Amino acid sequence: xxxxxxxxxxxxxxxxxxxxxxxxxxxxxxxxxxxxxxxxxxxxxxxxxxxxxxxxxxxxxxxxxxxxxxxxxxxxxxxxxxxxxxxxxxxxxxxxxxxxxxxxxxxxxxxxxxxxxxxxxxxxxxxxxxxxxxxxxxxxxxxxxxxxxxxxxxxxxxxxxxxxxxxxxxxxxxxxxxxxxxxxxxxxxxxxxxxxxxxxxxxxxxxxxxxxxxxxxxxxxxxxxxxxxxxxxxxxxxxxxxxxxxxxxxxxxxxxxxxxxxxxxxxxxxxxxx
Numbered sequence: 001x002x003x004x005x006x007x008x009x010x011x012x013x014x015x016x017x018x019x020x021x022x023x024x025x026x027x028x029x030x031x032x033x034x035x036x037x038x039x040x041x042x043x044x045x046x047x048x049x050x051x052x053x054x055x056x057x058x059x060x061x062x063x064x065x066x067x068x069x070x071x072x073x074x075x076x077x078x079x080x081x082x083x084x085x086x087x088x089x090x091x092x093x094x095x096x097x098x099x100x101x102x103x104x105x106x107x108x109x110x111x112x113x114x115x116x117x118x119x120x121x122x123x124x125x126x127x128x129x130x131x132x133x134x135x136x137x138x139x140x141x142x143x144x145x146x147x148x149x150x151x152x153x154x155x156x157x158x159x160x161x162x163x164x165x166x167x168x169x170x171x172x173x174x175x176x177x178x179x180x181x182x183x184x185x186x187x188x189x190x191x192x193x194x195x196x197x198x199x200x201x202x203x204x205x206x207x208x209x210x211x212x213x214x215x216x217x218x219x220x221x222x223x224x225x226x227x228x229x230x231x232x233x234x235x236x237x238x239x240x241x242x243x244x245x246x247x248x249x250x251x252x253x254x255x256x257x258x259x260x261x262x263x264x265x266x267x268x269x270x271x272x273x274x
Contacts, residue, residue, distance in 0.1 A: 013200045014158065023255030029054030029077060033111035033253065034102055036089055036146055039066040041215035042165060043115030045242035046249050051076035053250060055111065058083045058102045060146075062116075089116045089142030099149040111161045111253045112150045114143045117183075124178040132179045139183035144190055151194065151203060160203035161253045164191045168211050168268045184209070188264050195262030204261040206252045211268035212239040236269030 033050045037043035038059035047070060051057045056078040061067040064086035071084040083105050087098035102109060117139045120131040143164055154160025169177050170184035187207060194205035211234060212222050218239065222230060231238055248265050251257055266272055 014202050017258070022258070026250060026254045026256060027054050028111065028250075028253060031110040031253075032056045032058065032102075032106040032108055033113065034058040034060060034099070034109045034150060035113045035115060036060045036087070036142070037114075037116030037165075039063055039070050041115070041217060042210070042213055042242050042245050043113075044070060045246040046113050046115060047071075047074060047082075049243065049246040049250055050111070050113075050253065051078065051082060054078070055253075056081050056083070056106060058085055058106065058109070060085050060087045060089075060098055060102075060116075062086065062088050087146075089114075089146055090137040092145050095142075095145045095149050099146070099153065103153055108157055109150050109153055110159060111163070112147065112154075113163045113165070113249055113253070114146055114187075115165045116142055116146075117165060119177070119180045121176040121180070122178075123176055127178055135179035136183050136186070139180070140186040140190070143187050147190070147194060147205075151198060154203045155198060155201050158202040160198075161257070162191070162194060162198075162203060162205040163249050163252045164188075164205070164207045166191070166207040166209040166264060168209050168266065168272050170207075170209055170264070171266065171272045191264070192262045199261045204252075204258070206257070206260055206262065207264045208245060208248045208252070209264050209266045209268065209272075210240050210245045211271050213245055214239050214241055234269040234271045235273070238269065240267055240269065 033055040035047050038047045039061040047057050051074040054077050059067045059071045067084035071082040074082040085098045085101050088094040164187050166187045167184040169181045170188045191205050191207040248267050
């Protein structure tokens with residue numbers, strides 16, 4: 001066991017910028033962003049916004065053909081240079097190979113956004129071993145494996161922004177969400193440790209926790225009276241849009257968020273405040 005105190009940076013921290021040096025543009029020109037689960041839903045929205053704001057985007061997904069198609073759709077200053085990489089985030093060898101491919105093609109990864117995730121919903125007493133294990137493998141272990149692989153490269157470069165996708169389910173109990181709540185609470189805890197260990201070496205880590213998001217899956221799962229009842233519990237009276245979650249990711253990925261570290265940015269319309 002290491003006796004190193006991770007509260008103390010292993011190297012000299014980067015110099016603090018002066019006020020006039022803080023980049024408030026929310027631009028990512030010249031940066032490379034790697035996004036897992038980038039084909040659909042929140043991940044797809046994140047890819048689109050980061051590309052529009054100047055990043056070269058690496059779309060990482062288990063579905064290679066769909067990732068290639070999404071990368072080809074992306075616009076922005078780096079249009080035509082976006083990359084698709086196939087990866088199973090639950091497999092360490094697949095993750096290392098994907099990150100190696102991304103770095104070989106782009107030279108570096110400046111921003112990591114972990115959107116790959118699944119939800120299997122059942123009452124706790126009915127939840128199968130397979131559903132529990134699979135949910136934790138994708139949502140939590142997958143986040144760790146990708147963050148570890150990319151984080152090593154970021155630490156070597158002395159710069160990075162890690163943004164993990166958690167959920168309001170990390171903060172409050174949701175009926176039928178035993179595995180999902182456990183996995184997302186784990187993501188928030190993991191992110192805080194990364195923030196503690198890495199920020200002194202130029203790499204910040206934060207999480208984003210949305211409420212129900214109106215992706216294709218969200219619209220299907222939360223339609224009808226079930227959705228109306230859920231929205232009634234949200235002070236803003238509605239669910240989130242994918243672009244609203246992507247906007248939170250953009251902020252945490254940008255120069256404007258250099259002093260935001262170890263934070264869980266909740267995008268839930270106020271659901272978890274009561």
